[in-house]
Amino acid sequence: MRFKPAAASAGMNGSGMSKSNNVYKDAYNRCLRLLDETRSLPSEPELGTLLGVSRTTVRSILARMEETGLIAWNKRAKTVLREPRPDDFFPEEETDTLAEIIERSFMRRLLAGGAEAGMQINELELAREIGVGTTSVREFLIRFSRFGLIEKRRNSHWVLKGFTRAFALELTEIREMFELRSAAAFAALPQDSPVWADLERLEDEHRLLAREITTRFNAFSELDERFHRLIHRASHNRFIVDFYDVIAMIFHYHYQWNKAQERERNEVAVGEHLAYIEALKSRDLGKVDAACRKHLKSARQTLLTSIPESRSLQKP
Amino acid sequence: MRFKPAAASAGMNGSGMSKSNNVYKDAYNRCLRLLDETRSLPSEPELGTLLGVSRTTVRSILARMEETGLIAWNKRAKTVLREPRPDDFFPEEETDTLAEIIERSFMRRLLAGGAEAGMQINELELAREIGVGTTSVREFLIRFSRFGLIEKRRNSHWVLKGFTRAFALELTEIREMFELRSAAAFAALPQDSPVWADLERLEDEHRLLAREITTRFNAFSELDERFHRLIHRASHNRFIVDFYDVIAMIFHYHYQWNKAQERERNEVAVGEHLAYIEALKSRDLGKVDAACRKHLKSARQTLLTSIPESRSLQKP
DNA sequence: CTAATGTCTTTTATCGTGAAAAAACAGTTT
DNA sequence: AAACTGTTTTTTCACGATAAAAGACATTAG
Numbered sequence: 001m002r003f004k005p006a007a008a009s010a011g012m013n014g015s016g017m018s019k020s021n022n023v024y025k026d027a028y029n030r031c032l033r034l035l036d037e038t039r040s041l042p043s044e045p046e047l048g049t050l051l052g053v054s055r056t057t058v059r060s061i062l063a064r065m066e067e068t069g070l071i072a073w074n075k076r077a078k079t080v081l082r083e084p085r086p087d088d089f090f091p092e093e094e095t096d097t098l099a100e101i102i103e104r105s106f107m108r109r110l111l112a113g114g115a116e117a118g119m120q121i122n123e124l125e126l127a128r129e130i131g132v133g134t135t136s137v138r139e140f141l142i143r144f145s146r147f148g149l150i151e152k153r154r155n156s157h158w159v160l161k162g163f164t165r166a167f168a169l170e171l172t173e174i175r176e177m178f179e180l181r182s183a184a185a186f187a188a189l190p191q192d193s194p195v196w197a198d199l200e201r202l203e204d205e206h207r208l209l210a211r212e213i214t215t216r217f218n219a220f221s222e223l224d225e226r227f228h229r230l231i232h233r234a235s236h237n238r239f240i241v242d243f244y245d246v247i248a249m250i251f252h253y254h255y256q257w258n259k260a261q262e263r264e265r266n267e268v269a270v271g272e273h274l275a276y277i278e279a280l281k282s283r284d285l286g287k288v289d290a291a292c293r294k295h296l297k298s299a300r301q302t303l304l305t306s307i308p309e310s311r312s313l314q315k316p
Numbered sequence: 317m318r319f320k321p322a323a324a325s326a327g328m329n330g331s332g333m334s335k336s337n338n339v340y341k342d343a344y345n346r347c348l349r350l351l352d353e354t355r356s357l358p359s360e361p362e363l364g365t366l367l368g369v370s371r372t373t374v375r376s377i378l379a380r381m382e383e384t385g386l387i388a389w390n391k392r393a394k395t396v397l398r399e400p401r402p403d404d405f406f407p408e409e410e411t412d413t414l415a416e417i418i419e420r421s422f423m424r425r426l427l428a429g430g431a432e433a434g435m436q437i438n439e440l441e442l443a444r445e446i447g448v449g450t451t452s453v454r455e456f457l458i459r460f461s462r463f464g465l466i467e468k469r470r471n472s473h474w475v476l477k478g479f480t481r482a483f484a485l486e487l488t489e490i491r492e493m494f495e496l497r498s499a500a501a502f503a504a505l506p507q508d509s510p511v512w513a514d515l516e517r518l519e520d521e522h523r524l525l526a527r528e529i530t531t532r533f534n535a536f537s538e539l540d541e542r543f544h545r546l547i548h549r550a551s552h553n554r555f556i557v558d559f560y561d562v563i564a565m566i567f568h569y570h571y572q573w574n575k576a577q578e579r580e581r582n583e584v585a586v587g588e589h590l591a592y593i594e595a596l597k598s599r600d601l602g603k604v605d606a607a608c609r610k611h612l613k614s615a616r617q618t619l620l621t622s623i624p625e626s627r628s629l630q631k632p
Numbered sequence: 633c634t635a636a637t638g639t640c641t642t643t644t645a646t647c648g649t650g651a652a653a654a655a656a657c658a659g660t661t662t
Numbered sequence: 663a664a665a666c667t668g669t670t671t672t673t674t675c676a677c678g679a680t681a682a683a684a685g686a687c688a689t690t691a692g
Binding site for chain 2 (some may be wrong): 642643644645646647650651652653654656660661662
Binding site (some may be wrong): 023034042052053076138141142143146148152155161167171173174177181236237238239240242243 | 368369451455458459462464470472477480487489490493497502552553554555556558559562579620
């Protein structure tokens with residue numbers, strides 16, 4: 001797993017920095033965008049729910065906005081004084097969770113090649129290279145282990161299982177099992193279920209994307225996830241829903257990594273989605289099954305062709 | 317999740333005890349049992365693989381055995397001097413992993429009632445009640461989360477989802493999907509595959525247990541797990557194999573907790589297993605499917621009836 | 633009297649630290 | 663020279679401590 005001597009990659013000052021205030025910074029940035037729209041901000045609890053943070057954080061945000069002259073703040077009155085400038089925002093890098101930083105670093109190493117199956121993963125080394133504490137790395141590895149790419153040796157190191165052809169096949173096998181079942185459950189949902197409206201909206205987005213595919217083809221990956229998650233949710237089974245995290249994670253990195261014929265692939269996928277949606281709306285189980293199978297088959301094919309042979313040989 | 321004020325349940329001395337040497341103690345105990353059989357112990361590396369620990373730990377064990385007069389140790393010669401007495405063993409409680417201690421504590425609270433869905437879990441409180449550090453509790457909760465019984469609110473507490481009827485149904489739905497597929501894969505395995513010998517051995521154990529069911533009915537749970545794991549392994553899919561951890565965990569606690577008609581239930585199950593094994597050996601996919609379905613149906617029924625209604629109403 | 637703000641307490645996230653355990657290295661024995 | 667023992671270095675595991683963030687309580691405004 002060795003990669004570079006040190007260079008303190010994403011790390012900041014090495015001193016006893018306990019916890020970054022990325023929650024505050026991220027919420028602050030999002031709050032800035034809110035400023036554009038209104039002349040005055042809502043109450044503290046309301047802002048809290050809007051931004052998904054506690055009132056403590058909201059108050060820190062307001063305090064800084066007052067300091068930098070963005071708002072005038074007196075009890076309930078929070079009047080916007082000026083529009084936010086680009087330099088009001090905190091830099092993007094400072095708004096990331098530690099978990100995100102670690103995941104990115106780890107996946108970069110994993111996909112950068114040289115990461116062969118059977119190789120052992122060293123918590124301490126990883127922590128040092130990324131510039132974080134060992135605890136965070138351990139917790140990340142534990143969470144990450146459910147993706148089936150790494151495995152722990154009791155009282156000892158982690159072992160990389162490798163992003164192999166076998167992995168892709170096992171993953172897609174489950175995916176197909178789960179999605180076929182979910183799609184059938186979806187089609188059987190009563191007409192007054194709110195999911196039909198959700199599906200309608202997604203269909204519109206797909207049609208829009210289909211028209212602008214030449215320029216916006218990279219918008220597909222996000223739409224893809226939303227669409228499949230909607231379908232999986234119809235299973236009403238937490239294990240099926242949760243398993244989509246594995247798929248989403250793999251496809252997320254796969255999209256970043258395999259850019260070959262991206263436009264063409266996505267164009268085909270959009271078309272398959274539209275046919276799939278049509279089938280769901282028809283509520284004809286036979287059609288749903290066929291459309292689902294067809295799409296999943298080509299998704300699997302895409303994933304498989306993107307795995308270089310060098311990565312798919314080993315198996316200890 | 318509140319349960320008791322303090323009472324320092326499983327806890328030891330509260331002081332800065334960094335890491336318990338349970339690996340050493342457990343290996344020591346197991347090594348004592350080895351002493352009964354031979355007049356002299358093998359080499360250090362050999363002992364290491366035998367006990368599943370490093371040579372460092374082996375040497376600590378040998379050092380203590382020498383001290384307590386169990387063996388004479390001089391380089392390669394490790395002669396047994398006397399048989400181990402009961403007081404040579406470390407107490408059972410001291411050989412448990414921290415993870416096991418936490419899991420037991422946590423499950424006791426969960427099943428002891430009063431643990432209703434929606435309730436929030438407090439890391440700090442849990443750590444204090446069990447008498448361990450917060451880090452270990454956090455790591456446990458992260459690992460435990462894959463069982464689908466708890467869920468994390470970002471930057472905040474964990475939420476108990478509850479051991480409800482819905483949970484049991486979702487669990488068994490996946491189980492049935494996976495096991496039917498695994499069983500079919502099993503039956504399709506070539507005649508020279510080693511699994512057929514494993515199956516044969518398991519069949520013998522089942523027949524033996526069937527004869528002595530009145531006295532040994534509690535030996536079933538362990539046999540049950542071995543049998544189903546063998547079948548799941550035939551899927552050659554890590555997600556299917558890993559999912560059996562969820563099932564095993566639930567059934568493990570379920571067996572401990574629901575003692576109603578245990579003998580009868582296990583007797584029936586042994587019979588179903590034997591029929592299931594027969595079907596597998598016939599390699600007739602229709603028969604396999606039928607036998608598997610029948611057994612899984614009654615397993616589900618057993619699990620469902622053991623969930624009290626009080627636990628199955630809430631859902632926030 | 634409800635819903636906000638102001639203040640104080642508790643919990644979570646993360647680090648550095650030190651003992652237990654593993655692993656690597658070096659020197660012996662057969 | 664292969665496999666073992668003796669020694670040293672690294673890594674894992676678990677803890678307490680501390681800043682960030684959440685949450686609870688008290689007070690005040692509408």
